[in-house]
Amino acid sequence: MNPSIRIATTADFELISQLAYEIWYPTYxxxxxxxxxxxxxxxxxxIDGLSKAVEQGKVFYLLYESEIAVGFxxxxxxxxxxxxxxxSLYLLPSTQGKGYGQLLINFAAELAKAHSFTTIELNVNRQNKAYHFYLKVGxxxxxxxxxxYHGYVLDDYVMQKSI
Structure with a gap:
């Protein structure tokens, strides 16, 4: 199974939304x-939330495994x-542990370098087990x-990695 990464378009918003629903509940x-x-x-x-995200400058990419979207x-x-x-960096629970998280981080690092950045940054909930993964990858x-956040509080770590 050779994973591939493709830039998402507005036509992919429904797919991203579906993936988010499948990933968020077991994660959070x-x-x-x-x-x-x-x-x-x-x-x-x-769809509206994703449209606003793109308007704010976010670019989405989908990760495929054997032509099936498994994360973004x-x-x-x-x-x-x-x-x-x-x-955002999310993978279906069934694909976690396959190296795809590292693949997506490396992909983001290459995009960052292409834009002349030397640091990548993300937020992760302080209770999210992904925190340990991010430490492991540098x-x-x-x-x-x-x-x-709308009556809630997001308690995050802001994490950075030099590239």
Whole structure:
């Protein structure tokens, strides 16, 4: 199974939304309430939410395994902070552990270099098990942040990696 990465278009928004729903519940149910998950999925991964994300400069890419979409990454240059942001990185639970997370991070690093950035940055919930993965692949905690979000609080680590 040779994975491939393709840039997403507006025609892929429904697929990204479907993937987000399949990934978020098993990922976040130990951390967040079902109400918060449903709310955030609607805000971030509905067709409208994805359209707004693209308007804000995020670029989505889909990861395929044998022509089946199994995950996605969204990136955005952040010149004001001098970093290249990974805004989203999600894989179906059945594909985790196959090296695809590292593949997507390497892909983002290459995009960052092509845009003359030397640091990639992401946020991860402090309770998310992906935190340990990010440490393993070379990210370091830059700082902790609590982000008010529509009545909820996102308690994140902001992590960075030099490339």
């Amino acid at each position: 149910i130990p951390i967040l309430s079902e109400a918060q998950i449903a709310f955030m999925l609607d805000q971030l991964y509905s 990454i969204a990136v955005r240059p952040s010149p004001e902070k001098e970093v290249f942001r990974i805004e 990210f370091e905690v830059a700082y902790e942040i609590d982000i008010p």
